[in-house]
Amino acid sequence: MMNSDSEFLERQLSTVVAYGALTFIALFVLSKRYSSNLKSMQSLILFCWACFLKPFSVTQSSSKGNQQQSALESFYKTQAQVYDSTRKLLLQGRETALSLAAAHFTSSGKKNLVWVDIGGGTGWNIEQMNRIVSLRKYFKKVYLVDLSPSLCQVARHRFAKAGLSKIVEILCVDACDFEIPEGKADLITFSYSLSMIPTFHSAVDHASELLNSGGLVMSVDFGVQSEVTAIGRVNTVGGTYNRHVPWILRSFWRIWFEFDRVFLDPARRDYLEYRFGTLKSLNCYNHSLGKIPYYIWLGCDRDKTPALLHRINALATESPYLAPSEETKLIPKSKGYEAAVSNRQKHLPYPSIYYQNDIWRVYYDEMNPQYTQFKDQYIYAFTWEDPREDFNILKLSSKDTVLAITSAGDNILSYACLDDPPKRIHGVDLNPCQGHLMELKLAALKVLKREEVWKMFGLGKIENFTELLVTKLSPHISSNAFQYWYSKGYKSFDINGTGLYDTGSTRWALRLARWVFKIAQVQDQVYELCNCTDMDQQKEVWDDKIKPAIFNPIVSKILIGNPLFLWKALGVPVNQAKMMGSSVMKYFADTLDPIVTRSLLSMDNYFYYLTLMGHYSESNCPNYLTKDGYNKLHSPSSPLDSIRLHTDTLNDVFERLTKNSLTVAVIMDHMDWFDPSGQECDLEVKALYGALAPSGRVLLRSASTEPWYIKVFERNGYKCDAAAVRFSGESIDRINMYASTWVCTKIPPKARGMSTLDI
Structure with missing residues (x-):
């Protein structure tokens, strides 16, 4: 057993060393971008010393007083002045997280808000938020809370220079027990800070007590979640897309960051998701620096009024709305209602869908094997x-x-x-x-705006889709849908790509149709067909040029008559194909032939126009x-x-x-x-x-x-x-x-x- 354990530890150590070597190589390559600027190169060297070498050379501090503050100062004092210039590549997702929070509080129309940035450090988050939305327009007071005097000093200079000293107050205090004159906050943020707070349970509890009933809490941080940590509470976490971090990444990055007193254990995020309701959740990787896992999370007060639960159930089931005391056993129950009641009995937050601003989407079990x-x-x-x-x-x-x-x-x-x-x-x-x-x-x-809607769903392409998703659309879709489109939308709507209508399983039918047209050299005729101005011209182009390219023995044998093509490309299952009669080819001929004599494809048949052109027209x-x-x-x-x-x-x-x-x-x-x-x-x-x-x-x-x-x-x-x-x-x-x-x-x-x- 001892030999087995030794071999296992040896393999782990080898993995860590190997991965560490790769990371240092990556850092060396990245340093080339700083080589033309001596000051930037010095900042990078100082950053590498503080993060990668100093943890191995410094012994435990023997100073009395606040040990956490001493540890933070030991880490940050030598690099406070270069902190922001060296963190852009490392601390990814901060702009997205702040934009996501801003989208949600601006969509509510509320103003005169109070914001507490816990672990705000040098004040970068507050300055960045001021670029996203005007602080003076939405906030009456902003508090930066941090335990490092060196970082707080940098923040003071930053706010004085930006003219924000009157609205922003810096509190160099512990995140677990501070107070603010207003008593409650409308926005609380943790930006790469929760992973550095040893007593994180206390910090999260304090944030929960501090948050207004209609407020928001945001966190962006390193984290190494796995499938196991979501068992029993999947419906509370806002979707599991990319949530599972592979073992080698979980093990390496967790060990690596612990040298700098940064803790990537999943308990921190898990506790956030326990103490608050989840509005939005993203699981990401920093691909620039060895695929470091991080997450973006937005939450709210978990204890919404139970009466709302019954109203949502009524909207999903068509039952009349009854207050809990009036409810009868005859009223049908949606799956969302049943899941929410079950969560309450277990002292868990409601399902994530329950907290969304718009209740279009009815709750569903993400782990249903049918999906x-x-x-x-x-x-x-x-x-x-x-x-x-x-x-x-x-x-x-x-x-x-x-x-x-x-x-x-x-x-x-x-x-x-x-x-x-x-x-x-x-x-x-x-x-x-x-x-x-x-x-x-x-x-x-x-x-x-209509122009934006038209670009997205008329043309199937739009610039900066991800920015639109985060800053405008996110407050109005579920966390599950947000995860999906954040991961895939930039490709689906890419202005330089093929567009939305070349996505989905049926894209293969459209691609193969274009391939057939190309082989038959009738692409120009297809364009002509879609731009005909009268029925006679349309029928002539179809009969003489397009139809022979489609209805020929090769296409019939390889494509239209092929059950695999029917299902994978056209969405026609076997049972339906049997109902088409003895000849699938004849069925399709009877389908397409009469179309050209019914209506103009260019003016009154957007179905075939889209199929052939790849987009709609106004x-x-x-x-x-x-x-x-x-x-x-x-x-x-x-x-x-x-x-x-x-x-x-x-x-x-x-x-x-x-x-x-x-x-x-x-x-x-x-x-x-x-x-x-x-x-x-x-x-x-x-x-x-x-x-x-x-x-x-x-x-x-x-x-x-x-x-x-x-x-x-x-x-x-x-x-x-x-x-x-x-x-x-x-x-x-x-x-x-x-x-x-x-x-x-x-x-x-x-x-x-x-x-x-x-x-």
């Missing part, structure tokens, strides 16, 4: 359904409560753009990333991107507030909604995916029946003119009528992708001769 099939990406970047036909068939109004499959959210937003929009719209999708995309659209429509786009649609959705009384996003199966949502609360359910081609020999279809149809109001309607589309499951609907109490059936050479809407559209109307129990107890 793994989507591999952290959405399938659809745009919705492939024609909302105009939905309006014509359903005649939606403010009397309706609508449930629809979320997809990319375009149709849900089109419903909200109606002159008399539904009073409630529920979007349901099992893929969490489709919800992330929809959240981004909702937030953008709420707070961005005169050919979904309703929410038009000037009129934007003005409706951006207004103070915006219909966006009526939208709720569920990340779950349809069946589960139907079961948790109040009985008889839905008037319309738009389930797209969802039923085509079921196996005719299974029980899933029957179970869902029954659950849907219970959620629908008397005479409530279901709109669905199918790849078959006579879907097998229509009989299942009829057997379970629905009257089913074909709203449209596609025949060869004809189209039923601007997309024409489906062979039929159906409306299934619920027959009330009494009309069926049933007791309501039988439902």
